[in-house]
Amino acid sequence: MEQGLIAIAAALAIGLPAIATAWAQSRIGAAGAGALAEKPELLGSIILLVAIPETMVLLGFVIAFWILG
Numbered sequence: 001m002e003q004g005l006i007a008i009a010a011a012l013a014i015g016l017p018a019i020a021t022a023w024a025q026s027r028i029g030a031a032g033a034g035a036l037a038e039k040p041e042l043l044g045s046i047i048l049l050v051a052i053p054e055t056m057v058l059l060g061f062v063i064a065f066w067i068l069g
Contacts, residue, residue, distance in 0.1 A: 010064040017060035024053040 032046035 006067060010067045013064040013067055014057070014060040017056040021053045021057050024056075025050055028053070 028046075028049050032042075032050060035042050036046055
């Protein structure tokens with residue numbers, strides 16, 4: 001029973017940030033594509049803005065790794 005709860009906690013620790021990251025990147029990507037169409041010199045900034053939400057997944061992975069111990 002306890003192992004099942006630990007597995008569920010680890011799955012939630014990485015699953016919820018992954019969903020949030022996907023949602024954020026979809027919004028940022030759409031806005032970034034529009035901005036790039038008008039100002040191509042913003043490419044570096046847009047790439048950085050799309051990459052920042054990925055840190056949520058990485059932190060979730062670390063937490064899941066700690067939970068599984």
